[in-house]
Amino acid sequence: MGAILINLTYILSSILIILGIKMLGSATTARKGNLISAVGMLVAIVVTLFDHHILHWTWIVAGLGVGSLIGGVWASRVAMTGMPELVALFNGFGGLASVAVGWGEYLRVQRMGWEKYLEGMSTPAFTLGAIVLAVLIGGITFTGSFVAYLKLSGRMSGRPTLFSGQKALNALVFAVILVLGVLLVLSEGLPAVLPHAHAILITIVCLSLLLGVLGVLPIGGGDMPVVIAFLNSFSGLAGSAAGFVIVNTVLVVAGCLVGASGVILTVIMCKAMNRTLGNVLFGGFGAASGGGAGAKVEGEMKGISVEDAYYVLEAANSVVIVPGYGMAVAQAQHAVKELGSVLEKRGIEVRYAIHPVAGRMPGHMNVLLAEADVPYEQLCEMDDVNPTIANVDVAIVIGANDVVNPSAADDPTSPIYGMPIINVHEARTVFALKRGKGAGFSGLENALFFRSNCRMLYGDAKETVSQLVGQFKEQ
Amino acid sequence: MSLILLLFTFVLAVFLGFELIKKVPSQLHTPLMSGSNAISGITIVGALVAAGAAEGLFASILGFSAVVLAMINVVGGYLVTDRMLGMFKKKDKGPQAK
Numbered sequence: 352m353g354a355i356l357i358n359l360t361y362i363l364s365s366i367l368i369i370l371g372i373k374m375l376g377s378a379t380t381a382r383k384g385n386l387i388s389a390v391g392m393l394v395a396i397v398v399t400l401f402d403h404h405i406l407h408w409t410w411i412v413a414g415l416g417v418g419s420l421i422g423g424v425w426a427s428r429v430a431m432t433g434m435p436e437l438v439a440l441f442n443g444f445g446g447l448a449s450v451a452v453g454w455g456e457y458l459r460v461q462r463m464g465w466e467k468y469l470e471g472m473s474t475p476a477f478t479l480g481a482i483v484l485a486v487l488i489g490g491i492t493f494t495g496s497f498v499a500y501l502k503l504s505g506r507m508s509g510r511p512t513l514f515s516g517q518k519a520l521n522a523l524v525f526a527v528i529l530v531l532g533v534l535l536v537l538s539e540g541l542p543a544v545l546p547h548a549h550a551i552l553i554t555i556v557c558l559s560l561l562l563g564v565l566g567v568l569p570i571g572g573g574d575m576p577v578v579i580a581f582l583n584s585f586s587g588l589a590g591s592a593a594g595f596v597i598v599n600t601v602l603v604v605a606g607c608l609v610g611a612s613g614v615i616l617t618v619i620m621c622k623a624m625n626r627t628l629g630n631v632l633f634g635g636f637g638a639a640s641g642g643g644a645g646a647k648v649e650g651e652m653k654g655i656s657v658e659d660a661y662y663v664l665e666a667a668n669s670v671v672i673v674p675g676y677g678m679a680v681a682q683a684q685h686a687v688k689e690l691g692s693v694l695e696k697r698g699i700e701v702r703y704a705i706h707p708v709a710g711r712m713p714g715h716m717n718v719l720l721a722e723a724d725v726p727y728e729q730l731c732e733m734d735d736v737n738p739t740i741a742n743v744d745v746a747i748v749i750g751a752n753d754v755v756n757p758s759a760a761d762d763p764t765s766p767i768y769g770m771p772i773i774n775v776h777e778a779r780t781v782f783a784l785k786r787g788k789g790a791g792f793s794g795l796e797n798a799l800f801f802r803s804n805c806r807m808l809y810g811d812a813k814e815t816v817s818q819l820v821g822q823f824k825e826q
Numbered sequence: 827m828s829l830i831l832l833l834f835t836f837v838l839a840v841f842l843g844f845e846l847i848k849k850v851p852s853q854l855h856t857p858l859m860s861g862s863n864a865i866s867g868i869t870i871v872g873a874l875v876a877a878g879a880a881e882g883l884f885a886s887i888l889g890f891s892a893v894v895l896a897m898i899n900v901v902g903g904y905l906v907t908d909r910m911l912g913m914f915k916k917k918d919k920g921p922q923a924k
Binding site for chain 2: 368369371372373375376377378381382384385386388389392395396399400402404405406407408410411413414415417418419421422423425426427429431434437438441442444445447448449451452454455456458459462472473474477579580583586587589590591593594595596597598599600601602603604605606607608609610611612613614615616619705707712713714715717718721722724727730732
């Protein structure tokens with residue numbers, strides 16, 4: 352197959368991927384969009400196999416087979432509650448693949464010599480620069496995603512890991528990478544550097560991997576939606592950089608689209624927390640030493656029994672359910688849906704209010720509630736619920752904390768002051784389902800729990816909700 | 827010249843990317859993210875070239891790893907996204923809508 356035909360097919364593949372992304376943005380077309388972009392990907396893979404550079408098939412066939420098998424089995428087995436960490440892990444693999452591509456291409460250059468490798472398509476300095484970017488961004492993506500995976504799956508504490516001199520160390524590592532990167536790019540003209548070029552590249556790979564770990568360590572579990580979106584953007588950019596190495600249009604375009612979409616999601620998530628990206632990445636938010644913990648909360652938390660909660664709910668006309676990460680941890684989504692159904696049968700209006708950063712990845716709660724078959728039209732966004740919240744009889748907070756903390760609205764000394772929240776404290780009654788009396792992940796006391804209209808339902812969220820449902824069924 | 831064209835394409839793709847995804851309802855954030863995550867596996871194209879053209883054991887291993895990793899990202903990413911969207915869709919037709 353000639354180079355022109357291959358490139359024409361790449362255009363087709365790009366069109367399919369672009370259409371796919373566009374269709375992913377609307378609920379009615381999303382599934383088809385995903386399929387179309389998958390077809391685009393398949394076209395790109397198949398046509399690449401006709402590339403004249405490809406001489407050996409054993410590794411390729413084995414790689415395609417093994418990769419498809421692992422990815423397929425993993426994706427079809429994972430429970431919906433395990434979704435955030437799996438997406439993080441897949442994302443990291445994409446980053447590591449880009450590292451391997453960059454490194455592998457460098458080895459090929461060394462073997463073939465520049466003239467034969469470039470075929471007049473590029474210049475050594477440009478290709479080296481692209482290789483540096485591919486391994487740098489890809490390396491950060493891999494280890495960063497992996498640490499995110501460990502934090503999300505609970506194999507590692509979700510709290511930020513901070514130590515003194517952390518920022519200085521990160522800055523130093525980054526600066527060293529930059530210097531080495533520049534040296535490598537210029538290495539063709541520097542006879543003193545040239546013999547060590549491969550060693551420099553290996554050092555850059557290692558330092559990039561280190562930087563990914565160091566970068567995500569200080570970021571707390573509640574900020575994970577931002578981190579995942581950000582790393583997603585990075586994995587695309589790493590692919591794009593790899594595209595510049597092998598001078599391949601579809602790789603550049605598709606990688607770039609992912610980069611852009613990741614940036615948009617990141618910005619949306621940051622806005623939902625009223626924080627800048629810099630603050631999320633470098634703020635060490637929610638650390639135990641976090642200082643400025645806001646005004647002391649006065650009063651005490653008042654518990655309520657399941658029976659009493661039932662009588663209040665039974666008399667309600669309008670109920671809003673606010674799910675959070677705790678619902679995911681307790682895997683309570685099916686029980687919650689059942690509660691919603693029994694309430695509805697009693698003629699009570701039920702809505703689910705979803706904060707943009709509830710959970711551990713963008714849209715996390717939507718996925719879980721969709722899995723539990725909660726009707727689409729009952730899912731409401733924060734801005735739709737807040738104006739009508741004063742007419743709500745009961746707001747049930749299930750494992751959510753910071754996103755309903757009224758300190759964000761009225762306590763200027765609170766670290767989360769200014770973050771948009773769901774104003775459940777303005778509802779007539781609030782039930783908060785919570786494991787125990789401790790502060791949430793962010794280490795912040797939640798002023799909501801001390802309000803006079805708030806009652807605590809202690810215990811495992813799934814059990815508590817099931818008991819409530821049981822009460823309704825007994826009657 | 828082809829380099830300039832490639833950079834040109836890159837810049838245009840940045841703008842296209844922003845325009846495409848500017849307005850996405852929040853319930854689609856997860857599928858969009860995992861779908862675009864699958865697309866980032868496009869680095870498989872680079873992996874195939876790296877694996878197919880590699881000479882020497884270490885380069886071949888690098889290429890092979892790149893193909894495996896990128897393929898996990900691609901296949902896993904698309905499948906997971908499809909599973910998720912399947913759940914969203916089920917409800918649209920579902921009888922329990924009031």
